Amino acid sequence: MNTHWIVEYSGQLLDGLGTTLTLLALSAVLGFALAVLVALGRMSRNPLVAAPSIAFTSVIRGTPLLVQIYIFYYGLGSLFAQFPLIRGSVLWPYLRDGYWYIAVALILSVGAYVGEVVRGGLRAVPRGELEAAAAFGMTRRQVLWRVRLPRAIRLLLPTLAGESVLLLKSTALASTVAVVDLLGAANVVRAQTYQVYQPLLLVAGIYICLTFIIESGFSLAERRTMFRRAT
Amino acid sequence: MSSFFELVGFGDQGWGGALLKGLWVTLQISFGAFLVGMLIGLAVATVKLNGPRPLVRVAQLYTTLCRSVPELLLILLLFYVGSMGLDQLFAWLGYGGLQLDGTLVAIAVLGLVQGAYAAEIFRAAIQAVPYGQIEAARAFGMRGRALFLRVTLPAMAPHALAGMANLWVVLIKDSALISVVGTNELLFTAKQAAGSTRHYLTFYLVAAAMYYLLTLMSNLLCGWLERRFQRWMPSV
Numbered sequence: 056m057n058t059h060w061i062v063e064y065s066g067q068l069l070d071g072l073g074t075t076l077t078l079l080a081l082s083a084v085l086g087f088a089l090a091v092l093v094a095l096g097r098m099s100r101n102p103l104v105a106a107p108s109i110a111f112t113s114v115i116r117g118t119p120l121l122v123q124i125y126i127f128y129y130g131l132g133s134l135f136a137q138f139p140l141i142r143g144s145v146l147w148p149y150l151r152d153g154y155w156y157i158a159v160a161l162i163l164s165v166g167a168y169v170g171e172v173v174r175g176g177l178r179a180v181p182r183g184e185l186e187a188a189a190a191f192g193m194t195r196r197q198v199l200w201r202v203r204l205p206r207a208i209r210l211l212l213p214t215l216a217g218e219s220v221l222l223l224k225s226t227a228l229a230s231t232v233a234v235v236d237l238l239g240a241a242n243v244v245r246a247q248t249y250q251v252y253q254p255l256l257l258v259a260g261i262y263i264c265l266t267f268i269i270e271s272g273f274s275l276a277e278r279r280t281m282f283r284r285a286t
Numbered sequence: 287m288s289s290f291f292e293l294v295g296f297g298d299q300g301w302g303g304a305l306l307k308g309l310w311v312t313l314q315i316s317f318g319a320f321l322v323g324m325l326i327g328l329a330v331a332t333v334k335l336n337g338p339r340p341l342v343r344v345a346q347l348y349t350t351l352c353r354s355v356p357e358l359l360l361i362l363l364l365f366y367v368g369s370m371g372l373d374q375l376f377a378w379l380g381y382g383g384l385q386l387d388g389t390l391v392a393i394a395v396l397g398l399v400q401g402a403y404a405a406e407i408f409r410a411a412i413q414a415v416p417y418g419q420i421e422a423a424r425a426f427g428m429r430g431r432a433l434f435l436r437v438t439l440p441a442m443a444p445h446a447l448a449g450m451a452n453l454w455v456v457l458i459k460d461s462a463l464i465s466v467v468g469t470n471e472l473l474f475t476a477k478q479a480a481g482s483t484r485h486y487l488t489f490y491l492v493a494a495a496m497y498y499l500l501t502l503m504s505n506l507l508c509g510w511l512e513r514r515f516q517r518w519m520p521s522v
Binding site for chain 2: 113114116117118119120121122123125126129130131132133134220223224225226227228230231238241242251252255256258259262263266267
């Protein structure tokens with residue numbers, strides 16, 4: 056088995072790993088913030104707030120992520136290119152790079168999928184705890200931030216672990232719009248060395264390790280935040 | 287500048303026919319992969335629940351692998367390795383030069399990934415069947431295939447329905463990934479149309495709308511099926 060390409064391309068593979076990890080972190084954090092907003096929007100009694108949230112969730116969850124990425128990157132990208140004002144602006148180098156399109160697509164995706172998860176969690180928080188918090192004199196906003204949301208997140212940790220792994224796998228789509236992430240790096244090696252499956256196998260192994268790290272991280276968090284389950 | 291309806295219509299300038307053909311291929315791939323995934327899932331779930339030790343290990347390796355490696359990577363890997371291997375196999379059997387059908391490879395690859403997820407759903411569903419029912423069937427002298435087909439399968443089906451409905455929708459969406467290796471399904475056709483007319487946004491939005499209709503109809507159908515199955519669910 057020929058393995059000297061690993062040394063030769065290790066720099067590129069590490070760069071790719073870095074891209075995958077920053078993409079994962081960026082879309083996890085911003086996506087989760089969006090997810091909380093979407094969940095609150097869906098639970099709102101005001102139809103002007105609830106309806107757009109429901110539509111957003113339905114459309115994002117009902118279409119393939121790859122198609123969404125193409126709409127952003129090729130669709131909006133080619134639209135932006137038609138405006139000299141945008142083309143000439145300082146933002147253009149960023150607007151040309153697939154990275155930010157992928158990031159936006161992933162953030163929206165997390166917002167929709169995890170939004171549903173968060174909604175389920177917010178509804179699962181025992182009423183008594185919310186009433187107790189209100190009895191202490193907390194305002195509705197304080198109850199949400201100090202009691203309801205933390206409690207919901209704790210309830211949802213196992214589900215969020217699964218969603219994070221799915222997000223990690225989704226970041227691999229970055230390679231379809233010429234972003235050199237982990238899979239993109241493997242493709243570069245594949246094209247330059249004619250090694251068909253070895254780089255892919257190596258990268259598959261790295262993804263498995265990352266999945267393992269994510270899952271152990273979440274189960275650690277679960278054990279560190281033990282609480283007594285309401286009966 | 288041609289109008290939207292000329293672009294996606296059925297005239298000689300229109301891509302409507304090609305897109306519908308792509309949709310049909312997408313449906314073929316999804317259906318085929320769903321069936322393959324179900325068969326693999328049932329087999330793997332059975333092995334995981336009461337198979338011999340080494341086989342359980344293999345089954346576990348398969349499910350972790352398929353669930354933690356990006357689908358796109360698996361598709362690339364299996365597509366290249368699979369078509370290379372099958373080519374060699376055909377050549378060795380004396381059928382050299384037999385071109386592999388992209389649709390079939392897509393079905394095999396997506397089915398293999400589906401199988402890993404389906405296995406977990408079926409395992410949970412089989413475990414949800416009250417053991418007394420299986421004991422009763424055994425007492426009647428049922429064994430093996432008869433036991434499975436007449437008792438276990440009907441009893442587990444309502445439990446597996448919601449999960450499998452989810453998987454079906456995930457599968458329709460995952461089938462778009464196949465466009466990367468150049469099988470002429472819906473997204474691949476949209477990509478060709480977008481490239482040759484330079485109307486990127488139009489064609490990707492049309493493709494998105496077609497996928498959305500597909501998943502929307504699937505969700506409605508699954509909701510209806512679930513309500514029909516409710517009557518066979520043990521009342522909790």
